[in-house]
Amino acid sequence: MKNEQVLSISHLTKQYTKGVLAVDDVSFSLERGEIFGLLGPNGSGKTTTILMILGLLESSGGEVDILGCNPLRTPLTVKRQVGYMPDTIGFYDYMTAYENIDYTARFLNLEEKERKRRVEDALDKMHLSDRANDKVKTYSHGMKRRLGLAELLVKHPKIAILDEPTQGLDPQSISGFLATIRSLRDSEGMTFLLSSHQLNEVQSVCDKVGLFSKGKLISSGTVDELSKKYFGSNLLINVQVEGKSNLFKTFASLGGIVHVERKGDSLWLLECLEDVRAQIAETVFASKEKLVSLELLTHSLNDIYQQAFQEVSSEKA
Amino acid sequence: MKKREGSALTGLKVVFFKELQDYAGNIRMIVLMVLILLTAGASMYVAAQTLRSYVGEDSFMLLNLFTISQNPIPSFLTFISFLVPLTGIALGFDAINGEFQNRTLGRVLSQPIYRDVLLFGKALGALAAMAIVLLALWLLVIGSAMLFLGVPPSGEQIARSLIYYLITLLYGVLWYMIAMTCSIIFKQPAVSALVSIALWLFFMIFWPMISQIIAIGIGGVDTYEAAKLSVILNRISPYTLYVESAIAMLNPTTRSLGVVLFSQVQGALMGNPLPFGQSLLLIWPQMTAFFASIILVFVLGYIVFQRKEIRM
Numbered sequence: 034m035k036n037e038q039v040l041s042i043s044h045l046t047k048q049y050t051k052g053v054l055a056v057d058d059v060s061f062s063l064e065r066g067e068i069f070g071l072l073g074p075n076g077s078g079k080t081t082t083i084l085m086i087l088g089l090l091e092s093s094g095g096e097v098d099i100l101g102c103n104p105l106r107t108p109l110t111v112k113r114q115v116g117y118m119p120d121t122i123g124f125y126d127y128m129t130a131y132e133n134i135d136y137t138a139r140f141l142n143l144e145e146k147e148r149k150r151r152v153e154d155a156l157d158k159m160h161l162s163d164r165a166n167d168k169v170k171t172y173s174h175g176m177k178r179r180l181g182l183a184e185l186l187v188k189h190p191k192i193a194i195l196d197e198p199t200q201g202l203d204p205q206s207i208s209g210f211l212a213t214i215r216s217l218r219d220s221e222g223m224t225f226l227l228s229s230h231q232l233n234e235v236q237s238v239c240d241k242v243g244l245f246s247k248g249k250l251i252s253s254g255t256v257d258e259l260s261k262k263y264f265g266s267n268l269l270i271n272v273q274v275e276g277k278s279n280l281f282k283t284f285a286s287l288g289g290i291v292h293v294e295r296k297g298d299s300l301w302l303l304e305c306l307e308d309v310r311a312q313i314a315e316t317v318f319a320s321k322e323k324l325v326s327l328e329l330l331t332h333s334l335n336d337i338y339q340q341a342f343q344e345v346s347s348e349k350a
Numbered sequence: 351m352k353k354r355e356g357s358a359l360t361g362l363k364v365v366f367f368k369e370l371q372d373y374a375g376n377i378r379m380i381v382l383m384v385l386i387l388l389t390a391g392a393s394m395y396v397a398a399q400t401l402r403s404y405v406g407e408d409s410f411m412l413l414n415l416f417t418i419s420q421n422p423i424p425s426f427l428t429f430i431s432f433l434v435p436l437t438g439i440a441l442g443f444d445a446i447n448g449e450f451q452n453r454t455l456g457r458v459l460s461q462p463i464y465r466d467v468l469l470f471g472k473a474l475g476a477l478a479a480m481a482i483v484l485l486a487l488w489l490l491v492i493g494s495a496m497l498f499l500g501v502p503p504s505g506e507q508i509a510r511s512l513i514y515y516l517i518t519l520l521y522g523v524l525w526y527m528i529a530m531t532c533s534i535i536f537k538q539p540a541v542s543a544l545v546s547i548a549l550w551l552f553f554m555i556f557w558p559m560i561s562q563i564i565a566i567g568i569g570g571v572d573t574y575e576a577a578k579l580s581v582i583l584n585r586i587s588p589y590t591l592y593v594e595s596a597i598a599m600l601n602p603t604t605r606s607l608g609v610v611l612f613s614q615v616q617g618a619l620m621g622n623p624l625p626f627g628q629s630l631l632l633i634w635p636q637m638t639a640f641f642a643s644i645i646l647v648f649v650l651g652y653i654v655f656q657r658k659e660i661r662m
Contacts, residue, residue, distance in 0.1 A: 089459060089660050107355045109462045117460035123453025127375075139364040140461040184457070 037065040039192055039224050040086070045095035047081050047248075055081040057248040058095070063192075063224055068214065070235035071228040072338060073245030079228040080120060082245075083194055086226070087117055100191055113141065116185030120197040120228075122177060126170035130161060130180055133169055138187045148187075155186040159213070175206040182213065193217075195227040199234055207231075211238045236334040244341050251345055260332040263340040267291060269330040272301040272313055275323035283316055299325070354464070361463035365471025366478070373479035378440045382433065383483060387490075389429040394491060396420045398498035410623070412495045412503040413510055413600045426491070427596055431589065434518055435554075437483075438525030439546045441476045444539035445530045446655065451539065456660050469655055473523075473530065473648065480522045488515045506626050513630065514599045520640040521592040525550065527644055531651035534658065553587040561586070577609045591640060595633035602629060607636075 040063040047056040056078040063069050071079045084090035086097055088104030088111055097104055104111040124133045134152050143151065156165050159179040164172070172180065178198065185193055195214075199207045211234055217223050229235050235242060236256060243253035252259055274280065277298045284293045284303055289312075292304035303313065310327050317324045373379050397418040401411055408414060419425035446469075449455040459465060488511065496502055503511075528549060532542035561583035569576030584590045598604045602623030605615070624632070 084660060087460060089456070108464070109356045109360060112460060112462040115460075117456070119453065119456040119460075121453045122457060124457075125452070125454060136364070136368055137457065137461050140361045140463055142360075142462075181457075 038062055039065050039100055040226070041096075041098045042082075042086065043096050045082065045085060045097060046093045047078075047085060047090065048093040054248050056085070056092075059248075059250045060095075061243050061250060061253050063226060065191075065224055066218060066222050067241060068218055068225040068227070068239045070239035070242040071226065071245060072230065072232065072235055072242050072334075073228075074230060077245040078248040079245050080196055081248075083117075083196055083226070083228060086194065087111070087115060113188070114191045116188050116190035116193045118178075118181040118185055118193070118195045118198060120200060122181040124169040124172075124177060124180065127168065129166050129168055130156065130172065130183075131165040133180070134184050134187060137184055141188060151187045151189070155183040158186060159183040174201050175203065175210075178202060178206070178210065179213075182210075186217075189221075190223065192224045192226065195225065197229055198227055199229065199231055207234055214238055232334045232338055242334065244338065246342060246345050252341055256334055256337065259334075259337045259341075263337050263344070264332050268305045268308060270303045270305060270308075270310060270313065271296075271326070271328040271330055272303060272317070273325040273327075274299050274301075274317055275325055278320070278322055280317070280320065280322065283320055284313070287312055287316060358464055358466055359470070361461070361467045362471050362474075365463075365467055366474050369472050369475025370478050373441055373475060376441070379437070379479065379483075382437045382440055386429070386433050386437070386483075386487065389433065390426055390487060390491075393419065393423050393426045393429055394494055395498075396423045397426065398494065401499060409504070410507060410602060411499055411501055412492070412507040413602070415491060415495050416511070416514065416600045417597070427593075427600065430518060431521075431592055431596070434480075434484075434522040435525040435550050435588075437480065438476075438522040438527075439529040439543065439550060441479065442526040442529030442533060443543040443546050444533055445472050445476075446533045447537055447539050447542060448533070450537065459660060465656060466652070469530075469648075469652060473527065476526045476530075477519075477523055480526070481519055484515055484519055484522070488512075509626055510599050510602070510629070513633075514596055517592060517595050517599065517633070517637070517640070520637070520644065521588060524588050524640060524644050524647065527647040527651065531647055531654070534651050534655045554589040557587045558584055558590070574609065574611070581608050585636075585639070588640070588643065591636045595636040595640075598629055598633045602626075604629070604632070607632060 042062065043060045045056055045059045046054070048054050059078070059082060061069075071082065073079050081090065085092045086099060086104065088097075088108040091105065099111055100114050102111050124130075125136070128136070131152065134155065135148070138148050138152050141148070153162070153165075156162050159182055161176065161179055161183060164176070169177065169180070182195075182198075198214075199210055202210060214225055214227075215238060218225060227235070227239070241253060241255055242259065244251045244259075252262065254262070272284070280301065281293055281295065284290060284301060287309060289306045289309045290303050291306060294302045294304075296302050303309075308329060310329060314324055314327055394415060397415045397420070400418055400420055401408075401414055416426045419428065444451075446455075449458070449468075455468075458468060492503060492508070492511070525546070529542065529546040532545045533539065536542040536545065562580050564583055565576045565580035569579050585594075594607045598607055603621055605618060605620075605624060
């Protein structure tokens with residue numbers, strides 16, 4: 034089931050009447066149950082892309098196929114199956130949380146009993162049942178975000194599109210929110226497309242990411258794929274030993290190591306073709322040295338992001 | 351061109367009932383209703399006191415209740431002509447930009463509905479709210495008339511007052527549409543409120559003066575052409591359309607609403623009331639103008655709204 038394609042975007046473009054190219058020839062696809070993160074600075078075209086996917090904004094070119102539908106030709110079918118949480122979500126403050134969710138649920142044309150059940154279930158899943166009859170104006174920012182997700186769940190959507198879902202949340206709320214997304218994917222098989230510029234959270238929850246810059250999708254793939262693309266496929270291993278012995282020749286003679294660099298008296302950085310930590314440990318012990326630490330370095334999404342944008346800037350220069 | 355999916359009115363009932371409920375509980379609406387009740391009540395009471403001594407002499411006692419005034423309290427008609435546009439503006443000035451400001455527009459439009467529905471639902475909700483309030487007021491007047499004067503109104507008086515109710519409703523809806531269109535065009539509710547009020551004041555106070563100046567400039571001083579032109583220009587103002595049609599309906603002796611030459615009234619029985627059908631014919635152009643203006647303003651707002659970005 035996971036290989037079923039639920040969203041496909043090809044050559045999507047949006048040019049505003051004033052000549053601003055907000056989205057420039059963007060193509061990517063999503064499979065069922067995937068969590069895809071759109072990364073990029075403010076104004077890079079993430080929200081414009083999302084609005085075009087939903088059919089809330091007309092594209093200047095390209096195609097969107099979402100669950101086998103074109104959002105501009107069959108908007109009602111698309112909107113019935115796709116949930117959307119905007120970046121700055123608002124509710125009717127004078128209404129209770131239940132009334133707010135019930136209002137949008139009425140558009141789904143469900144039987145009253147079923148609608149009531151879905152609204153109560155969604156509020157329960159978001160741990161808002163005990164505050165369901167409170168006016169939304171008494172809600173905190175984090176609670177409003179959860180309420181937004183509850184509204185989305187009422188639809189039982191196949192795809193959920195979340196625009197900057199953790200904006201303005203405290204770290205504890207962020208981890209709770211991301212855990213909810215993961216559990217929804219696992220339990221309901223929902224596909225998520227989320228945009229963010231919070232790199233850590235994206236890395237922790239997304240299966241794939243797409244990097245946006247000035248309307249273009251400059252790269253997309255898993256974090257490992259992007260790491261290989263921007264930093265090569267060689268691995269970096271940090272080795273720390275006790276004392277100040279010179280182990281350069283010892284490390285250089287090991288198979289699979291392409292570069293050795295001394296970073297301090299007792300710290301070495303080794304660039305390897307494969308993971309040779311076991312061999313390194315054996316060599317250090319054989320040399321009668323004491324091993325303090327042995328660490329395989331991975332490139333964080335932040336490193337990838339910085340590198341990608343550096344490359345884009347240097348290409349343009 | 352491909353037909354769009356499903357009904358264009360999917361979800362209209364949901365938006366309509368939500369808006370109607372909002373307007374009913376809206377503090378602005380409540381304040382205006384209290385104001386209307388107080389002012390209308392005062393003018394009705396004064397008019398009833400004056401008319402008590404004429405019971406039996408006038409066959410249009412009920413209609414006189416709407417138009418008679420006694421210093422310093424203006425007539426019911428004057429109060430209503432002032433307060434109904436204000437109600438329309440109060441309900442409509444933040445209809446759309448309020449949704450933008452509260453960030454609720456994206457949420458609502460991502461539901462399985464078309465954009466049109468939001469606009470239709472809001473307009474119909476406001477129309478229903480104003481219709482209910484004005485109907486209550488109309489029933490209150492009929493009831494008070496019977497209570498104070500002790501005379502039941504005739505069928506013609508009921509019909510004339512019902513048409514007056516309809517004209518008043520159209521007048522209120524027109525100002526609601528103007529305010530709603532301003533709320534689509536301008537980002538800030540304060541700006542759309544100011545523009546709507548400025549338009550209302552312009553058409554009520556300044557336009558009659560301007561139209562007269564223009565008419566004199568074109569037609570000359572004290573000429574028939576200038577007077578005719580002044581009347582035509584004046585009718586661009588919804589206020590003029592409203593007052594003319596209300597007077598023709600509430601005062602059955604009104605025989606003409608434009609400039610009349612002496613030769614045109616020769617043989618007419620002055621002071622005799624026109625039949626209801628003739629009065630209706632007299633105000634038909636005004637009614638048509640009201641309908642046309644409402645549709646025109648709504649279409650303008652509709653086009654602007656359809657082209658508007660979800661993110662403002």
